[in-house]
Amino acid sequence: MALFLDLDNTILPSQKAYLYAIENCARDWEKRGLGDNFLELYEVARNQVKAQLKHHSSNRLRLLCFKLLWEIHSSTHKNGFQTQDIQDVLWMEDRYYSHFLSYYAEEKKKENYQKSLFPLLVSLSKEFPVFLTTNETLRTQLLKIQGFLPDEFRFTLITSEEVGFEKPSNEFFQYVLRKTGEDPEDCIILGDSWEDDILGANSHGISGIHIPEMWGEGDEMNVLSVDEISAVQKDRNAKPKANHADLDMNAHPISIWRASNIISGLTFARSWFLQRQK
The missing domain is CATH 3.40.50.1000 (HAD superfamily/HAD-like)
Structure with a gap:
């Protein structure tokens, strides 16, 4: 058995934790004065990743979404993605999981x-x-x-x-x-x-x-x-x-x-x- x-x-409660984390990531983005609308950028990146990796477990990797998000952001604000942008991708993932686990700690x-x-x-x-x-x-x-x-x-x-x-x-x-x-x-x-x-x-x-x-x-x-x-x-x-x-x-x-x-x-x-x- x-x-x-x-x-x-x-x-x-994953859905509530996810929403809490993304909303707080948007606040982090705004505090850094990065411009653009984080929630809109993230949704575009997330949809592209899911479409590209349909039925594949990797479509759930937040790191892929954040990498694509920064690539889109970099293409409109400077001459494309650069080595120095890697630390920002990892920063975004770190902030996401920090907020995510913070929600669970209270819940x-x-x-x-x-x-x-x-x-x-x-x-x-x-x-x-x-x-x-x-x-x-x-x-x-x-x-x-x-x-x-x-x-x-x-x-x-x-x-x-x-x-x-x-x-x-x-x-x-x-x-x-x-x-x-x-x-x-x-x-x-x-x-x-x-x-x-x-x-x-x-x-x-x-x-x-x-x-x-x-x-x-x-x-x-x-x-x-x-x-x-x-x-x-x-x-x-x-x-x-x-x-x-x-x-x-x-x-x-x-x-x-x-x-x-x-x-x-x-x-x-x-x-x-x-x-x-x-």
Whole structure:
């Protein structure tokens, strides 16, 4: 048996941390009097990197975005990128991660983490093997985990960078299953992404718990019927990414639930494991 957990926006609030970091980088840029609109430059650079490296884990490297940002900035304010600009690229990356980790340092002090999520994660990790399965670079995820999750939490981290493929590709989930050595029918995944986490895992016979909101209200757990799953796919215009096997509900004896929040999802996952042990 194995518990697969998505990391970003499932057990840690990455989107808010990202926005906080970028907004503060914009302030750093303004304080240096560099001109231009940092947020606009960054968005242009980010879109170019993502388009160039579509489906490749490197598309998430902030350093690539900052390098391109400075190249664009240098081309309009001087005679192109120069050796001395390298220190500014590295400065920008350093400021980004400083703000990013600063956000996590404050966020993790909140009661819902200290008294609810963290104790539950630690307890589960002592009962069942936990695998953090994530579309990100290894360095970024190591920094997030070190700066946010409790020291006693036991897990195996699997990033798309080390696999070479992103969720929901066949290659990613095949690698995960080889790593666990478990029967997929005895595994369950929790994640916020319908396509990357739930459908990606389900296409390999892994049951899933969809968590649209990390801290949503209530404690409901609703099982989704085949018709409901199809409806969600249609509403979201869900299309398989490269190498993503189609979800065949008849091929795998799997189930999909939707949880109100991460606590209800994790609590249900524990019950699911205990039931299968009987």
